Amino acid sequence: MKTTFTQANAVTLAFIMVFFTLSLSSCSKDDGDNNVTPELEVKTVEDLDGSKTRVLLDDSGNPITNENGDEVLVPIRAYFDFSAGKEVDSTSTTWDIKFDGTTLSFGNGAEAQLVEGIFDNYVTAPSTGFSTENMAGSGTWYNYTATTDPQHAILPIPGKILVLKTHDDKYAKIELISYYRGNPDTSAEAFKDFMNRPDSKVYTFRYVVQPDGSTNLK
Template identity: 30%
Template sequence: MKTSIKQLAISALALTLFTACSEGDDPLPIVPVETQMVQDFEAPNDVIDRTTGTIVEERPFQYFSLEQNAQVSEGDDWDLAFKGTTIRVNATKNVSAAIVTGIFDQIDSVPADASFASDTETELAIPTGGGNGWYNYNPALNTITPIPGRVILVKTTEGNFVKMEILSYYKGNPPVAEIDPFTTPSAHYTFRFALQPNGSTEF
């Protein structure tokens, strides 16, 4: 079968267009996700009368935007709210969280079996209580320490994924052996996090 000059011209044009589109569709370079460090984020608990268990002074939650890497007000688009050992997620903005076990630096994507949840009236996405969520409580020493290998995953107000590790609950991030529960200021969070801004599950 003979090929006409017209057919050859059409084939050449199609090849040119395909080549141009392929060259123009090269993926954008991947920007490495940076780990951010937050030190001494202060979020004091309510003042409680230890003899009666009643709250003497109720203190406000302190709000943090992972998207902005900054403390914000309650009226802003916050992701997490801290008070004492309690961490809330902004359920009204569809923020959710999951707790996984692993090495922070080795978690390079959101695990397929990570179970994300938002806060409800009866249950927190990041559970409180010693051994339940991110920390252990030592009743003998009266200290709060992060559980080793416990990583918090967060889906932010913008729908981006974050991996987060709490490093210390005490001001100055002191070694555990140097914590004095009576003199070392508590509820001063030191944590690190990495945010993937493009909406993917990769870190």
């Protein structure tokens, strides 16, 4: 059988070739998009409460009282597991940081260090310099204002980033934002009244965790 290649055949072939080329281009673009590493999510924790207390009990489970007959209260610290992204209790074997007033403690193998920088622009965790030592004292992650307005306040230091190596060897960056319930405006007149300012030991912070174990924090 003789086949005749007509103009109609040529037009049809041209359309097929154009469609095939566009399909290849689309697949190539999709493959390229799949290779793009998504940015890590910035998470914010509001009002992690380390201000709570409980009644101190004796060995028999009875409340202990002071000389005035009042029940003795002891603080309940706040513990946070950054890999899980949640508060845990003191018996947990996965907490990374204990928030104890102005003291930050690290547990279960977690280590940390303070660095200077802008949170959003800090994209790579250091490979050395980590420590299990507590962070405490004015000038570490916070300043204590003493008699400077607002008096007797705990204010996180802008530009200080806490870099954490978690209990399960993941890297994280943390920016402590507030030491007071509700993250109040510390420049407001109302905040100057330290007898009536919001509860302290209630933490607001934001953080990023790299789940793959690399030092990339972008």
